[in-house]
Amino acid sequence: MNKDDVKKLLKEKLEEGEHVSPILPEGIKNYLIDIDGTICDDIPNEEPERMATAEVYPDALKTLNRWYDQGHIICFFTSRTEDHREVTEVWLKEHGFNYHSLLMGKPRGGNYHWIDNHLVRATRYRGKFTDLIEKEVTIEVFED
Template identity: 75%
Template sequence: MSDNNFIETKAEDGSLISPVLADGVKNYLIDIDGTVTEDVPNEEPERMETCEPFPDALETLNGWYDNGHKICFFTSRTEEHREVTENWLNKHGFKFHSLLMGKPRGGNYHWIDNHMVRATRYKGEFTDLVEKKATIEVFKD
């Protein structure tokens, strides 16, 4: 693969399976509204151009990017807001690899995937991430 942050992985039968990130590289999926800037609903798109980023978010996320981690913004903003969103991210200097539009609205997500998924709830401040034991739901064996 052209991206050296990914490791080619094969199943026991030798067939290729989805690539995984190299050890130590994280793939961050980050919400925009209410997480890196004020909470701007789709119903008020005029605010999307003028809102300001949270300084700690900009500094932290760009640091993660500079340290080789993958940054993907995953937002409930609709596809019609892609241009204003990309312009806003670029205007404020956010470094990122991708932008996914149309995240389901309403919160209380339960993500099911064939890859390891970790979640961190944003509570108003970007700080260093620490490990913490928590109860999670898993499929019954």
């Protein structure tokens, strides 16, 4: 199954309301992307009235939509609560973000540690949304 087939199947299943976990073809990535402070102004949950008018980061829109068009899976993973879902979905649509899913309620703070039986990569946003490059770094792993 190539990436176009996976993209089509995923879209059909999502439109039918089905919950699917597709097997990603080689070269296709599953991106989990924060919203506030990553693709737009950093809006705290305590100021939800600002969410509808947050300024989009143009490089984020361009890069994420290109990744989406390339067949990658785009999932927004945000600390916004379920109470903020509607304003968030409207904002994403109005600004033209293409995505597959939206996960609300990510714990706030920065001490994330994802443990999985698959390789997980993490990239900290530092003010510029561009294509990713490979770089060697030191990481924490389980003791043998």
